[in-house]
Amino acid sequence: MSLPSPANLREGIPSPAPECALSGDVYRQELSKILLSTTFRGSEILKRFLQYAVEHTLQGEGGQLKEYRLGVEVFNRSCSFDPRLDPVVRMAARRLRAKLQEYYGGEGCNDPVRIEVPKGSYAASFRSNGVSAPGLTSGTRASPSGKPAQKAIFESYLQLLDQVHSSLLRRRHSLRWLWMGAGIPITLTALALWLGVFTGSNHPSSAAAVAGKLLIADVTNATGEPVFDDALKQAVAVDLSQSPLLDILSDSSIRATLKLMSKSVDTRITPELAREICQRSGASTFVSGSIQTLGQQYVIGLSAVNCLTGDALAREQSTAESKEKVLKAMDEASRRLRQKLGESLSTIQKFDIPLDQATTPSLEALKAYSLGNQARDRRGDAAAVSFFSRAIELDPDFALAYDALGVAYSNLDEPGRASENIAKAYDRRDRASERERFEIAADYSQIVTGELDKANEICEHWAQAYPRDEYPHDLLGLNYEFLGKYENAIAELSEAIRLNPDGVILRSNLMEAQIALDRLNDAKATYQRALARNLDHPYLHADRYGIAFLEGDAAEMGRQVSWASGQPGGEDLLLSLESDSNASFGMLRKGRAYSRRAIESALRNGRKETAALWQINSALREAEFGNSQRARQQTRIALGLASSRDIKILAALTLARCGDAARAQDIAEKLGRQFPLNTVINNYWLPTIRAAIEIDHGHAQTAISILNRAASYELGYPDPQITVGGLRYPAYLRGQAFLLLHNGAAALAEFEKISGNHSLVGNSPLAALARLGIARANAYNDDKSNSRASYQYFFEPWKDADPGIPILRQARKEYTKL
Numbered sequence: 001m002s003l004p005s006p007a008n009l010r011e012g013i014p015s016p017a018p019e020c021a022l023s024g025d026v027y028r029q030e031l032s033k034i035l036l037s038t039t040f041r042g043s044e045i046l047k048r049f050l051q052y053a054v055e056h057t058l059q060g061e062g063g064q065l066k067e068y069r070l071g072v073e074v075f076n077r078s079c080s081f082d083p084r085l086d087p088v089v090r091m092a093a094r095r096l097r098a099k100l101q102e103y104y105g106g107e108g109c110n111d112p113v114r115i116e117v118p119k120g121s122y123a124a125s126f127r128s129n130g131v132s133a134p135g136l137t138s139g140t141r142a143s144p145s146g147k148p149a150q151k152a153i154f155e156s157y158l159q160l161l162d163q164v165h166s167s168l169l170r171r172r173h174s175l176r177w178l179w180m181g182a183g184i185p186i187t188l189t190a191l192a193l194w195l196g197v198f199t200g201s202n203h204p205s206s207a208a209a210v211a212g213k214l215l216i217a218d219v220t221n222a223t224g225e226p227v228f229d230d231a232l233k234q235a236v237a238v239d240l241s242q243s244p245l246l247d248i249l250s251d252s253s254i255r256a257t258l259k260l261m262s263k264s265v266d267t268r269i270t271p272e273l274a275r276e277i278c279q280r281s282g283a284s285t286f287v288s289g290s291i292q293t294l295g296q297q298y299v300i301g302l303s304a305v306n307c308l309t310g311d312a313l314a315r316e317q318s319t320a321e322s323k324e325k326v327l328k329a330m331d332e333a334s335r336r337l338r339q340k341l342g343e344s345l346s347t348i349q350k351f352d353i354p355l356d357q358a359t360t361p362s363l364e365a366l367k368a369y370s371l372g373n374q375a376r377d378r379r380g381d382a383a384a385v386s387f388f389s390r391a392i393e394l395d396p397d398f399a400l401a402y403d404a405l406g407v408a409y410s411n412l413d414e415p416g417r418a419s420e421n422i423a424k425a426y427d428r429r430d431r432a433s434e435r436e437r438f439e440i441a442a443d444y445s446q447i448v449t450g451e452l453d454k455a456n457e458i459c460e461h462w463a464q465a466y467p468r469d470e471y472p473h474d475l476l477g478l479n480y481e482f483l484g485k486y487e488n489a490i491a492e493l494s495e496a497i498r499l500n501p502d503g504v505i506l507r508s509n510l511m512e513a514q515i516a517l518d519r520l521n522d523a524k525a526t527y528q529r530a531l532a533r534n535l536d537h538p539y540l541h542a543d544r545y546g547i548a549f550l551e552g553d554a555a556e557m558g559r560q561v562s563w564a565s566g567q568p569g570g571e572d573l574l575l576s577l578e579s580d581s582n583a584s585f586g587m588l589r590k591g592r593a594y595s596r597r598a599i600e601s602a603l604r605n606g607r608k609e610t611a612a613l614w615q616i617n618s619a620l621r622e623a624e625f626g627n628s629q630r631a632r633q634q635t636r637i638a639l640g641l642a643s644s645r646d647i648k649i650l651a652a653l654t655l656a657r658c659g660d661a662a663r664a665q666d667i668a669e670k671l672g673r674q675f676p677l678n679t680v681i682n683n684y685w686l687p688t689i690r691a692a693i694e695i696d697h698g699h700a701q702t703a704i705s706i707l708n709r710a711a712s713y714e715l716g717y718p719d720p721q722i723t724v725g726g727l728r729y730p731a732y733l734r735g736q737a738f739l740l741l742h743n744g745a746a747a748l749a750e751f752e753k754i755s756g757n758h759s760l761v762g763n764s765p766l767a768a769l770a771r772l773g774i775a776r777a778n779a780y781n782d783d784k785s786n787s788r789a790s791y792q793y794f795f796e797p798w799k800d801a802d803p804g805i806p807i808l809r810q811a812r813k814e815y816t817k818l
Helices: 006-010 026-036 044-058 066-075 086-106 152-172 188-198 232-241 249-261 271-281 323-340 345-350 361-378 381-394 397-409 415-427 435-450 452-464 470-481 486-499 504-516 520-532 539-552 555-563 571-584 590-604 608-625 627-639 645-657 661-674 681-697 700-710 729-740 746-753 766-780 784-798 807-817
Strands: 113-116 125-128 213-221 283-294 295-305 312-320
Touching: 026 044, 026 113, 026 661, 044 066, 044 086, 044 486, 066 086, 086 113, 086 452, 152 188, 213 232, 213 271, 232 283, 232 323, 232 345, 232 361, 249 271, 249 361, 271 283, 271 295, 295 323, 312 323, 323 345, 323 361, 361 381, 361 397, 381 608, 397 415, 397 435, 415 608, 415 645, 435 452, 452 470, 452 681, 470 504, 486 504, 504 520, 504 539, 520 539, 539 555, 539 571, 539 661, 555 571, 571 590, 571 608, 590 608, 608 627, 608 645, 608 807, 627 645, 645 661, 645 681, 661 681, 681 700, 681 729, 700 729, 729 746, 746 766, 766 784, 766 807, 784 807
Parallel strands: 213 283
Antiparallel strands: 113 125, 283 295, 295 312
């Protein structure tokens, strides 16, 4: 089939009237290109923002695009959204302008028109991008009602086609064209894609010989020196993972495949076994390595093999004069192997940090780090801590080890230790590869400073640079959960699972978002799919326990608690959940017993901060049930175990709820000064704590005003997550404040936010206390019939409750008066 020349295309095309105005379709076509671009990949909120701005500007509503309207209609804020308190629109607009500038500096540099959102406005603006068109001179803005000729715009595309026509002719035997009647043989979008892929403009080379996933096998160590065991495989993984073009099979996928093959997860991956794992897991290529001695030298070999045929795709060899130079030799071999696999030299130079800088110059530290990764993947975070700690002892500047240790502590509910180690990783981030710098920066913004918008922006750039990485989508999903954007969370987490189907934490995070939206069957299906892939983690069982509670399935709850028995990092978590479940039915003595067991379990495993979290959880529960003295005593114990950020947050709230407002105020002020940028602390917890203090002082209206700041965040899943009523606490306190004002209708609306969202509140005792709040609100409304029914609705689940609970005694007195 012959290819048409630009001249052929011009023939037979009717010329539009020379004065025909440039229609909105041209701008919508430009918008579509932007939304499908690599630059905007993963930036769903920015794409929605841009599409909204363009469409409403084209409809003549540009002047009506105000911050409040955008916050409600684009960012799903409630009708109480206050732009002065929540800068989400302004921050997103800054990011959108930067993203558009990046697009037109790269992929869109040859687009004939340019879409902008100028500073000081949220309306879209349109101008020429330097391509000649009547009525649109370079640099001048145009509105949708301007009069550039459509024919000239089409001519500009034909000029672009002229530039590649000769190369198209050279490739005519290898390309298949899709014809659309007698019209243009390819769409302009397809032309842009062709330019990006085959000319390499603004993109790394995608002509690599490795298509599909790549498995990294174990390195054969023939030297007899144990230090090379595991360390060199980790070195190969770090080296090759720097490439944005190689899709490396995750360790979790390898482990899952080994289980399906009835092999131990500790089985060494020989070249023979690597081929079988490849074929079962869908990988196309494996890389194996070897090291042996030759006199006083070390010889390192790398080989890339086609899994299906067993043919070698590339081989490389390098020599090190001493043990200290082995990592440098591995660098050289990996670099040449990447080039032989088809990666361009320019991409390799851009993404090639030497191993001693990207990891550590210490082979012993690298081995400890590798063993930590294996322990985490096979036995959980608790098993990995000692290995990562050992790697840091061997090399105090090992950035990746600090970050891995911090994430492990975060997963073990030790936020203080997590922040400490991730901050150290961030200080040493120049000792990491480009990929790991993204990870460290994102972890730092999310866990240490709590700047969720900044963490999201980093993750979006990360996903663009490394589109095969699942972790940025995981972090985005988590952040959306913190912000109460559960639909967005599900979208990001589903993408993360698509990229890494064997990521067990990903499955748990997805379950949490599904549960929050009351999609319990979806969450159970996610759980079953995880088990079907031989994935297991305490978080999965905690989530399944939560579903069983919501469904009233006591047998399943018991099975999950039994599973956790003796499991480090799992036993204490399920015991604490069981304590809240018992307390939610008024069985406070049983709840206290389970809390003690949870605390003891955490302490047995050396996790003081986690023990403190279970202790302060129990203290806050006592405060809400009216046991103020016991609450203050337990708060002192918790702060004695660990005086970290999360413990202080809950301690301040507990003290405010049990009458020690002065101490609560002191802790809150210090938290505000220490964490001025933390999204969740400043928009959820501090307003909640300060409102509780005002309620204690009897200043109900002031409390309600303070809680306005939390209105846009109270549907979220905030850290610290495992708390009594951490979800919807602002609504609960707002209801209490309205009761003080004898405003029954307003109080009723707040308490119903809790009782009507049981999936979001789960087994929190606040769910029961909200039913009592509804009864009191109906009494203030002088609705005695509904009030009596609501009191009975509160008493029924508490029929076996401990009789001495202060709030229960008070409720019975109120009911008697009715």
